[in-house]
Amino acid sequence: MKKTATIFTDVWIIEPDIFKDERGFFLESYSEKKLANLGIKSNFVQDNHSKSVKGTIRGLHFQLPPGQRKLVRCSSGEVWDVVADIRPESPTFRKWFGVILSEENFKQIYIPVGFAHGFAVLSDIAEVQYKVSNYYDPNLERGIKWDDAKIKVDWKTNSPILSQRDLNNPSLNEFYST
Template identity: 50%
Template sequence: MNLTVTPTAIPDVLILEPKVFGDERGFFFESFNACSFEQATGLREDFVQDNHSRSVCNVLRGLHYQIGRSQGKLVRVVAGEVFDVAVDLRKSSATFGKWVGVSLSASNKRQLWIPQGFAHGFLVVSEYAEFLYKTTDYYAPECERSIRWDDADLGIEWPLEGEPILAAKDKDAVPFSRAEYFA
């Protein structure tokens, strides 16, 4: 198998590490293989959309999620480094309101599986970062929600240097206590 899977402190959020083949010419790895993904995780997911963003240092995107059209996300970084965060919004979960953070970079080639029912965000900690992610449902702006990145109830320990650069929707995000949750 070409994929190592490690559960995080929230067992449904998984770190995936592909087997990388490298030599003096460079490297090769399968960034996604449906059979390997299912074999390694026990999950069969249908990814319907791929997204690619580029952000400069100290950009913080999130915490985003969709209600009604929830998305599972398989995320990775192909240039630079980010601190990636998933927050459990499933009220029935033992880890409801908890978060995990993982460093994803072009050099470590890690991926993070974030299932449906989670908010997601990331902070760019390198000069810039290119971030790719596969989703299990299409982007639906009318379903998108945002939770404040700095909500005291969540207590996310972002590795920030100064104030983050935020989009307007993230500046206007609701606190965790007023968010819409999943069952």
């Protein structure tokens, strides 16, 4: 397992060791020990799994403190996975980073607390699975506008499909002014 840096100090691309042969492949999609050896403390308590059609955008989502650290992977299809820094005191506040996660490249992304997360489905169908460090609490769930004018995410899709919730999320400025 290896980790690759992103534009954010604590957001990492994780690539598992993959063993392929004529039968297919084998990999450990999660190893607390191997992540710890890379300097990533996990303590994940819940797994989430979504299935979405092409053009779907889910995000940008985050949780209020204590928040959730996430380890995200795409087990079927392909997604454009996006992380945005929403920490006002951070030198990278409002910056975003995107990476393709797919069943072909096996990449994962580790996201600490203080970042909003979302993805756009690039394939006909995609399944995304992610581990989180705290249990879901609807009272702590928040989101910011997927097309926030100050963050300017390039979602890699021309006809986004969004939930009513994601359509109605506030901008980051509106979130911090309430």
